[in-house]
Structure formats: structure tokens, C-alpha cells
Amino acid sequence: MNCRTKSSIFCSVFLLLAFLLSSVSHAADTVETVESETGFYYTIQKGDTLWGLSQQFSDSPWLWPELWEENDQISNPHWIFPGERIRLYKKKGAQTITKAAPSSSQPVVIPPAPVKPVSKKAKKKRNKPFFFYPSIDRIGFIRKPPVSPSGTIFEVQGRKDMISEGDIVYIRPSEDAPVNLLIPGSRHTIFRYLQPTDEKDSTETIGTQHYILGIVELTQKEPDMILAKVVKSFRPIMVNDMLMPYTQQSPKIELKPSTPGIDGRIIISEEHTVLTGDYMLAFIDKGKADNIEAGQQYSIYTQQKTVLENSQIKDKLLPPNDFGTLLVLHTEQTTSTVVITQTSHNIDPGERFRTPVN
Incomplete structure (x- = not known):
């Protein structure tokens, strides 16, 4: 073997080692x-x-x-x-x-x-407009006949006058409550009956207002009572307040077209106060029977009368004037719970609302 051949073999081995070292170096990369x-x-x-x-x-x-x-x-x-x-x-x-x-x-x-393309159907569903109302669990409603309570709070640990979040309460089950309804681990909404207006027969003509106070989780069942913990307190809770099954609701309310031809009245605000600003809750006198759905928007309006002189007609209604909007959050058969989304002045009970005019 001559020197040139030895040199050639040596160079080949050197290049092979260099390639292997380079590969190891790349393998060590993170x-x-x-x-x-x-x-x-x-x-x-x-x-x-x-x-x-x-x-x-x-x-x-x-x-x-x-x-x-x-x-x-x-x-x-x-x-x-x-x-x-x-x-x-x-x-x-x-x-x-x-x-x-x-x-x-x-x-x-x-x-x-590569990113998987989003289908037109999925994109349309994702981009559908909605109204976000984070306090959806605390909105009340008017129903006729009223909800039958599943139980009643008869005592609180520590004998407090006002019950709040974290307190342990004692519940007396209702006689007609299903056995499998009040079980440990289940959640229930705490509520109170209210008369919707000051009229004597308002509960017969309008329904019963259900005023939502909080949420409890049942922890222990005894032969004649149930122990529960208050996990959410929206308003002060008291002995004799009642329970009904809790239904989880999404705070995202999909917007829907308004029902044509609707003309109704605002019954009262949830707190029985003058509606003074945006995002206050109220009840209206239209519901599922009128094809009202959650997510629909309606215009709040006023309509004045004027006296016409030198005319056989003594008075005449002026064209309606829209001054606010409301959005439906929850519907019952003949009533609905709404939120005032915009208003230019105070809203009184009895104020009218209608389908928006395009």
C-alpha cells in the first residue's frame, strides 16, 4: 500500500468521524x-x-x-x-x-x-352575537301558579338574624317533595315569594314574583331535616325562605330576532323601584304565549295625546317616541324578565314597549 492510498483512507475516516460528531451535535439540540x-x-x-x-x-x-x-x-x-x-x-x-x-x-x-381550517358552519356559529349577563343565576321571575317549594329553611347554625355565604342552614323538606330531589351534593336556589305590585289582586291577575336570594348545597340528610351550606348569597337570606331545584344557566344569551307586532307594558322593576338607568331588571306582561324568547330586543316608547282645536276630534295620539331598549333574559308563560340595556330617562311601571321599527 503506497502513501497516497494511506492518505486517502485516513481522509475518509476523518470525514466520517466529522459527520458523526455533527449528527450528535444536532441530536443534542433542544x-x-x-x-x-x-x-x-x-x-x-x-x-x-x-x-x-x-x-x-x-x-x-x-x-x-x-x-x-x-x-x-x-x-x-x-x-x-x-x-x-x-x-x-x-x-x-x-x-x-x-x-x-x-x-x-x-x-x-x-x-x-398546519392549522385545520374552520368550517363556514362552525365559524358562523362561533361568531353569532350574544349578550353576556354574568349575574344570570340571580334573576327572578313572575309565574302563575307559583313554584312549589322543595323545602324551607327553619334554622341557621349560630342563630343569626341574617344568613350569608358560608353559613350552615337546616332545611325542613316539603311533604310533597320527591325523595330523590333533596340528596347530599345537590344544589338548590333560595327564594322568597313577593307580590308583584301593590294591587290587591296582582297575584291572581299577574302572578307571583319569585325573588332569588342565593344558592345552597345539601351536605347531610337526617330523618326529619337536611343540612346545607350557603355557597352563594345574592341578597340577605332569612329563616322561612324557601328552596327550589337549581338549574345552571349560561351567561351567554344568544341574540334573536324580535317577534313582530308586539306591544306590551313593563310591570315593575325587580326591586320595586323606579328604573333609573341601564342594566336594571324588570318584568314585562308578555311571555312564551306571545312568542317572546330570551335574546330578543324591544324598544321602550312613550306616546302623548294632544288636543286639536277647531276639529271634531277632541284629542289625538302623537306618533310613538322610542327612548330606550330592553333585552329578554328569561321567559315564563305570560311574563318575562328583562334587562334595560339603554334609556334616556327614568322608566316608570306601566311604561310601554314594542317591536323595534326598522
Whole structure:
């Protein structure tokens, strides 16, 4: 074997070792996924509201809950301040890269996995507008006949006058309550009957108001009583308040077209006070029997009479004037619970509402 042949073999072995070392170096590289986030931001100006910004940037004021959801720093959606920066749109992504060891060569970039396209049907369903009402569990209703209670609170641990969250209460089951209804682990809504208006026969003509106070979870069952813990307290709870089965509801209320030809009256506010501003609860005299559905919007209006001089007609109704809007949250057979979404002045019991005029 000559020197040239030996040199050739030596070079081949050297190149093979270099290739193997290079492969080991790349194998030692670490793979890391880097999250990225892009978005558009806006600085609040004087007079801005989430409702208005949603209309401006999303072409629908009803998408304001999504704008609120994207900005955790806003504790109350009705209070935003000039100079505060909010995020209007956010898009998350991920890029997978190979992070090289200190002694390795250049990093190798691995392209992100292909994203499965969203179907038109799924996109349409996801982008459907909704109204977000986080306090949905505490809204009351008017029903005729009233709900039959499944039990009654007859004592509280510590003999307190006012019962609140965390307290242990003792419940006397109703005689006609199903045996499998009041079982440990189940939740029940605490409520109280109220007369909807001051009229003597209002419970017969309108129904009975169910005033929601809180939620309890049953913990222990005894032969003649049940122990429960108050897990949520919306309002002060007292001995003799009643229970009915708790039904979980979604705070996202899908918006629906209003029923044509509706013309009704606002019965009263839930707290029996003058409706002085937005987002107060009230009851109306239309319900499922009138094709009213949760998520529908109606206009609150007023209509004045005027006296015509030198005419055979003594008085005449002027055209209706819309001054507010309401949104249906819950429906019963002949009544519904609504939230006032906008009003330019106080609303009194008996105020009228109608299908919005296009």
C-alpha cells in the first residue's frame, strides 16, 4: 500500500468521524415551542364606552362582552377611563424552533404544523352575537301558579338574624317533595315569594314574583331535616325562605330576532323601584304565549295625546317616541324578565314597549 492510498483512507475516516460528531451535535439540540401573540390596541378617549367601541370596530354593539373578555384589567365594563389602553383584537400562534446547544452550528427551524381550517358552519356559529349577563343565576321571575317549594329553611347554625355565604342552614323538606330531589351534593336556589305590585289582586291577575336570594348545597340528610351550606348569597337570606331545584344557566344569551307586532307594558322593576338607568331588571306582561324568547330586543316608547282645536276630534295620539331598549333574559308563560340595556330617562311601571321599527 503506497502513501497516497494511506492518505486517502485516513481522509475518509476523518470525514466520517466529522459527520458523526455533527449528527450528535444536532441530536443534542433542544426543541422549544415559542408562543406568539399579536393584536390591535386602542387608547380610550373621553365619552367612549365598550358598547360604542364594539359598534365602531366590530360593526355590532352587542359584541361588547367579547371586548370586555379580552381585557382582564377592566373590572367593571361600565367604567372605562380616558388614557387606558385596551386590546381590540388578539391572535395567538405558536412557532416550533430547534434551540442549538452552545457548541452546535446554526439552529434548524421547523415550520409550524398546519392549522385545520374552520368550517363556514362552525365559524358562523362561533361568531353569532350574544349578550353576556354574568349575574344570570340571580334573576327572578313572575309565574302563575307559583313554584312549589322543595323545602324551607327553619334554622341557621349560630342563630343569626341574617344568613350569608358560608353559613350552615337546616332545611325542613316539603311533604310533597320527591325523595330523590333533596340528596347530599345537590344544589338548590333560595327564594322568597313577593307580590308583584301593590294591587290587591296582582297575584291572581299577574302572578307571583319569585325573588332569588342565593344558592345552597345539601351536605347531610337526617330523618326529619337536611343540612346545607350557603355557597352563594345574592341578597340577605332569612329563616322561612324557601328552596327550589337549581338549574345552571349560561351567561351567554344568544341574540334573536324580535317577534313582530308586539306591544306590551313593563310591570315593575325587580326591586320595586323606579328604573333609573341601564342594566336594571324588570318584568314585562308578555311571555312564551306571545312568542317572546330570551335574546330578543324591544324598544321602550312613550306616546302623548294632544288636543286639536277647531276639529271634531277632541284629542289625538302623537306618533310613538322610542327612548330606550330592553333585552329578554328569561321567559315564563305570560311574563318575562328583562334587562334595560339603554334609556334616556327614568322608566316608570306601566311604561310601554314594542317591536323595534326598522
